[in-house]
Amino acid sequence: MAPKDFFLRRGFFHLFFCYICGIMRKCVFLSFFLAFFTLTAGAQSLLPIPEKVVVDNSHKISVNFQKPIFKRVGKEARTGLLNSLASTPSSKSGKKLLLQLVPARQQQGELSSQAYSLQADENGVRIVASSEQGLFYGIQTLVQLVDNHGAVPYADIHDQPRFAYRGLMLDCSRHFWTKEFILKQIDAMASVKLNRLHLHLTDAAGWRIEIKRYPQLTQKGAWRTESDWDKWWVFGQRQYTEPGQGYGGFYTQQDLRDIVAYAAERHIIVIPEVEMPGHSEEVCYAMPEISCSGQPYGSGDLCVGKERTFQVLQDILDEVMDIFPSEYIHIGGDEASRKAWETCPDCKRRMSGEGLSTTAELQSYLTTRIERYLNAHGRKLLGWDEILEGKLAPNATVMSWRGTEGGIRAAKMGHHVVMTPGAYCYLDSYQDAPMTQPKAFGGYNPLEHVYEYDPVPDSLKGRPEECLFLGVQGNVWTEMIPTPEQYEYMIYPRILALAEIGWSREKTSFDNFRQRAVKVNDGLIARGYHAFDLHKEVGRRQESLQHLSHLACGAEVRYVGPYHEAYKAQGDASLVDGLRGNWHYSDGRWQGFISRNRFDVVIDLGGVKDIAEVSADFMQFAGPEIFAPSSVTISASIDDADYQVLTEQTFEVDPSKPYFIYNYGWKGSAKARFIRYKATSGKYGGWLFTDEVVVR
Numbered sequence: 001m002a003p004k005d006f007f008l009r010r011g012f013f014h015l016f017f018c019y020i021c022g023i024m025r026k027c028v029f030l031s032f033f034l035a036f037f038t039l040t041a042g043a044q045s046l047l048p049i050p051e052k053v054v055v056d057n058s059h060k061i062s063v064n065f066q067k068p069i070f071k072r073v074g075k076e077a078r079t080g081l082l083n084s085l086a087s088t089p090s091s092k093s094g095k096k097l098l099l100q101l102v103p104a105r106q107q108q109g110e111l112s113s114q115a116y117s118l119q120a121d122e123n124g125v126r127i128v129a130s131s132e133q134g135l136f137y138g139i140q141t142l143v144q145l146v147d148n149h150g151a152v153p154y155a156d157i158h159d160q161p162r163f164a165y166r167g168l169m170l171d172c173s174r175h176f177w178t179k180e181f182i183l184k185q186i187d188a189m190a191s192v193k194l195n196r197l198h199l200h201l202t203d204a205a206g207w208r209i210e211i212k213r214y215p216q217l218t219q220k221g222a223w224r225t226e227s228d229w230d231k232w233w234v235f236g237q238r239q240y241t242e243p244g245q246g247y248g249g250f251y252t253q254q255d256l257r258d259i260v261a262y263a264a265e266r267h268i269i270v271i272p273e274v275e276m277p278g279h280s281e282e283v284c285y286a287m288p289e290i291s292c293s294g295q296p297y298g299s300g301d302l303c304v305g306k307e308r309t310f311q312v313l314q315d316i317l318d319e320v321m322d323i324f325p326s327e328y329i330h331i332g333g334d335e336a337s338r339k340a341w342e343t344c345p346d347c348k349r350r351m352s353g354e355g356l357s358t359t360a361e362l363q364s365y366l367t368t369r370i371e372r373y374l375n376a377h378g379r380k381l382l383g384w385d386e387i388l389e390g391k392l393a394p395n396a397t398v399m400s401w402r403g404t405e406g407g408i409r410a411a412k413m414g415h416h417v418v419m420t421p422g423a424y425c426y427l428d429s430y431q432d433a434p435m436t437q438p439k440a441f442g443g444y445n446p447l448e449h450v451y452e453y454d455p456v457p458d459s460l461k462g463r464p465e466e467c468l469f470l471g472v473q474g475n476v477w478t479e480m481i482p483t484p485e486q487y488e489y490m491i492y493p494r495i496l497a498l499a500e501i502g503w504s505r506e507k508t509s510f511d512n513f514r515q516r517a518v519k520v521n522d523g524l525i526a527r528g529y530h531a532f533d534l535h536k537e538v539g540r541r542q543e544s545l546q547h548l549s550h551l552a553c554g555a556e557v558r559y560v561g562p563y564h565e566a567y568k569a570q571g572d573a574s575l576v577d578g579l580r581g582n583w584h585y586s587d588g589r590w591q592g593f594i595s596r597n598r599f600d601v602v603i604d605l606g607g608v609k610d611i612a613e614v615s616a617d618f619m620q621f622a623g624p625e626i627f628a629p630s631s632v633t634i635s636a637s638i639d640d641a642d643y644q645v646l647t648e649q650t651f652e653v654d655p656s657k658p659y660f661i662y663n664y665g666w667k668g669s670a671k672a673r674f675i676r677y678k679a680t681s682g683k684y685g686g687w688l689f690t691d692e693v694v695v696r
């Protein structure tokens with residue numbers, strides 16, 4: 001088959017090429033000097049960074065995109081290709097945009113089918129790929145070049161992704177997002193070559209997908225009494241109300257078909273998630289006949305004993321598969337309590353009939369049976385890593401969210417894996433100093449930390465299992481995200497780091513990446529995305545950046561009340577090592593105390609010293625129930641027997657303050673060898689966290 005050339009017409013594309021570099025000089029840009037000189041400039045403008053890139057900024061082809069091209073190029077390029085346009089005469093200036101499909105090499109895998117090359121030189125711009133998807137990615141690169149250089153610099157780019165799966169998950173249950181919002185995110189995803197959109201469509205907080213056979217799912221399960229997730233959760237997570245009343249919404253099947261089609265034009269596959277058997281409170285409310293008790297509000301888990309449950313799930317999946325052509329159907333599978341199954345006669349009968357000894361195996365029974373159903377319809381099952389418990393369904397692909405262990409285990413068993421470990425890939429965590437940010441659900445996961453992630457665990461690098469790692473995905477749960485503006489704020493810029501990790505084989509320095517991310521992020525903001533402004537990033541906690549010398553450094557610390565093993569930081573030396581913590585309590589510098597609600601240490605300075613200050617920073621992080629102390633007592637002693645109280649202070653603990661770090665201490669004049677620092681929790685209990693006891 002001969003290569004096909006498609007000239008995208010000037011009138012069609014509003015592309016005008018002319019020279020702005022005066023006299024043409026052939027082949028100059030390939031010279032070693034320019035290649036060396038311009039490589040950095042090229043690298044600074046593209047995200048994800050291409051595999052091989054040479055950009056010559058000194059020669060440019062000016063481009064006049066008459067309308068914002070961000071949303072247009074991909075779709076129209078595709079239309080142009082689909083119509084197999086006959087070549088039309090080039091524009092008067094002689095410059096062309098040429099998109100060329102070349103036949104695929106034999107046994108070409110999914111990765112190389114996404115590859116493309118882009119050359120910009122005196123002849124114009126030529127993008128070559130073996131698939132429409134590859135051409136599409138070439139165009140996204142072209143768009144970035146124009147966005148960042150105001151023209152197309154001469155360039156020679158050869159590029160292909162590291163992973164076939166590069167995803168973003170949107171949680172549409174905890175809060176409902178309009179179709180238009182989702183289409184807008186698809187545009188941004190496509191521009192950085194993300195290619196999987198995972199929609200979390202069902203959960204306790206709302207069923208969001210119209211099922212024609214069971215309209216009660218949306219009639220009863222898509223509307224809740226409280227818009228605020230916290231309040232709704234506190235009131236029992238089960239207060240649903242009448243259609244259109246209260247808070248909620250759902251997608252019609254047509255809405256979802258529109259989303260699927262829009263995404264497909266941008267080479268993004270939409271993967272639907274229908275949670276089972278856990279996270280199904282809204283289903284048990286709308287259809288109590290498939291819960292164990294048969295009553296609404298009985299449990300959040302579906303009954304695995306009743307045949308009716310499987311009939312309903314298969315009927316639902318029939319409609320889901322009809323809407324979503326995705327090879328993968330995500331069935332959730334996480335966090336089922338399995339409690340109601342222990343006493344349910346139907347579940348017990350199922351367990352004895354199938355020879356199952358644990359409720360984890362009962363869940364595996366459901367997963368395996370659903371997998372058979374999906375496989376019989378030409379689809380594959382995808383589930384959270386809990387599906388590894390019991391016995392993993394034979395063909396299942398695992399999404400590893402509770403760290404990386406699930407992914408490693410699944411790969412060792414020969415299963416495909418998508419990596420989404422919470423510490424790196426959960427974008428609902430704080431992305432900057434928490435007191436400068438809207439309240440977030442999880443910990444602290446700034447852009448720099450996301451960029452550190454490598455989806456292939458070190459222990460499996462270079463081993464046969466490596467090829468089972470399909471890719472990486474950012475998950476953005478929305479418990480604490482009530483508005484579309486805040487949602488975009490959490491997604492961008494951090495998803496850019498995952499886009500690069502998913503695409504680029506070689507990582508750049510973080511500084512290099514950050515410069516490129518700032519540019520892309522600024523572009524998103526200019527296009528109406530409510531991204532977090534990286535120019536305002538506070539970054540690491542100042543106090544954590546330098547070593548602090550003080551009298552207690554290296555002193556012996558006696559713990560009257562022990563630290564918690566899970567938050568021991570560097571052990572006994574941690575509080576006097578001169579190192580203070582960053583914003584998150586799990587960074588290895590903050591030490592956590594929960595036993596008897598107190599912190600109580602004696603520090604031996606090794607000899608009697610004149611002291612003028614004793615102080616410690618405590619963190620309040622209300623989400624994980626870390627509270628500031630309600631009292632602080634600091635005493636001093638010469639002989640470790642008689643203690644003189646230097647200060648005794650009490651404080652009102654305010655749990656409504658989500659985050660702060662405050663210094664509690666004494667200043668004055670005393671002689672001491674032993675310092676005792678004691679702090680207690682208030683009526684809210686919880687943890688005490690401190691990083692250093694400073695003595696001057």
Ligand SMILES: [Zn+2]
Nearest residue numbers: 292303344347
């Ligand atoms: Zn049951």
